[in-house]
Amino acid sequence: MAFAAGFTMPGGNNGDAPQEGMAILLTNAMFQAFVICNTIAMYTAILVAVCLIWAQLGDLNLVDTALRLALPLLGIVLTMISLAFMAGVYVVVSNLHWLAYVVLILGVLFIFTVLVVFTPLFCKTTSRFRIFRWITYFLFCVEVRASGSHNDD
Structure with a gap:
């Protein structure tokens, strides 16, 4: 996904010389955030693949x-x-302010939810602090129970 997003930039590319091929929204701050987040996601995903x-x-x-x-x-x-998705959609709909704010709010809520759900998964065994491992293990157990995937037999 990050690879494809890197070549299909939000807003498109300039077709006129001397800026031909350059992103139209290059000076937009949210576009720059999109590019940075997308680049980090792409290279980190490659590292994950190598680790696996x-x-x-x-x-x-x-x-x-x-x-x-x-x-x-x-x-x-x-x-x-x-974050890259949120920034890219925000750039595309930024002229309609209420929709741009909805995109930002939903994006922040989703990212917070992902971090709340994902953090206990990798912290429950990797932290050096026993109390932190217990807290994240408890949160992990709560998430497993909430998902209904546990077995009480």
Whole structure:
């Protein structure tokens, strides 16, 4: 998704010389945020893929290390691609102010929700602080119960 978004820029490209091929919205701050977040998401997703390839090599220590590295990176990818999407849509609808604000509010709420749901998943075993591990483990258990995927047999 990040790869495709990097070539189909919001607002399109300039077709006139001498700026031919340049993004039309290049000086817009939210467009710049879109480009930065999209770039971070793309490169971090590549790192996650490489880590998961390491996990396929069969060494259990390497699997554990690869997954411990991949989970926080995946959190970064999910956050950055969400921010990039929010910034890109905001740029496209920015002339209609109420809709642009709705996009920003929904984007922030979604990113907060992703972080609340995802953080306990990778923090419950990676933190050095026992109390933090207990808190995130509790939050993880609450999320599992709320999802209905637990088994009380």
